[in-house]
Amino acid sequence: MKTTTIKPAEEIRKGLFHTPFWLAPEKEIFTERALRFKELAQADKSEWNLYLTLLAAVCETQHAVMSRHELTLTQLEPGSTVLPEALAGRVPSEFFEVFGDILKEVNGKITATAAIEVSKLKALNQEQAEALAGRILTRTATDQDRSAEIWVQAALQVIWTAWAMQLTENHVPPTEDRTLCPCCGTEPVGSVVLIKGDLNGFRYMHCPLCNSRWNVLRAKCPTCGNAGNMRIQQIDEKSAPELAPVYQGANAESCKSCHSYRKLYRQDKQQYADPVADDLATLGLDIAVGEAGFDRAGANPFLLLG
Ligand SMILES: [Zn+2]
Ligand SMILES: [Zn+2]
Missing domain, CATH: 3.90.1670.10 (FdhE-like domain)
Structure with missing residues (x-):
């Protein structure tokens, strides 16, 4: 007996007029974001532009660090998400290294106030840094974690983005x-x-x-x-x-x-x-x-x- 598999509409349209459900991260995402932060900082005449400038440095750092780490995606999640779900709070094994590299790379590119926070974070051991990342992933961060947040987020973004870049459209079916x-x-x-x-x-x-x-x-x-x-x-x-x-x-x-x-x-x-x-x-x-x-x-x- 001949069986026919019914394909989802998105697949049928492929080739003819294909609207992909999912788009991979842009290759130069962090460099482009850094440029945009700089442009926006220039347009902002208030003190807020200091923060936008800091974030431009963070994104440049993310780009440099991402190119230095393997971050190979070894397996896909069997559950409802394709990559590990952020809220599940499992801190990737690469986190501590990537986090440390970001803190090292940003050295000399940020203001003295930001550098104080960075040196505090550099002093964390692996267990402390991973516990902090876990709280940030599960959104249970405390007020004391607040100033660490952009640095932890920056490292987590590098890892998840590197993983997402290894996926193809076929890995991410329409939901x-x-x-x-x-x-x-x-x-x-x-x-x-x-x-x-x-x-x-x-x-x-x-x-x-x-x-x-x-x-x-x-x-x-x-x-x-x-x-x-x-x-x-x-x-x-x-x-x-x-x-x-x-x-x-x-x-x-x-x-x-x-x-x-x-x-x-x-x-x-x-x-x-x-x-x-x-x-x-x-x-x-x-x-x-x-x-x-x-x-x-x-x-x-x-x-x-x-
Ligand atoms: Zn995502
Ligand atoms: Zn609504």
């Missing part, structure tokens, strides 16, 4: 629920509407940990999945013309069903928008949408609250 990263289960930090060829106009959610992107229909809320209740808000460029280069292309997409919002960046308006970097330069948009009664969905690993 029904698209509210979390299909690779590592992290909530998206924001989304981009692409301008590349066939993908022009498609919205891809961006994972702040493994830097994967996945497609979600634009009519649907990326938090609750409800369709038809989305609204878009922007900062009026005329009210702050000096910020136009930063806010151009940045939108807050809010949902009237679950009262959450997330930022969406239109590459046709701002080609170099990066959902992690641009998020931190457009906090005025968060204030405006927050005042309108919406809560932010999806954390930025470099935005330390409280």
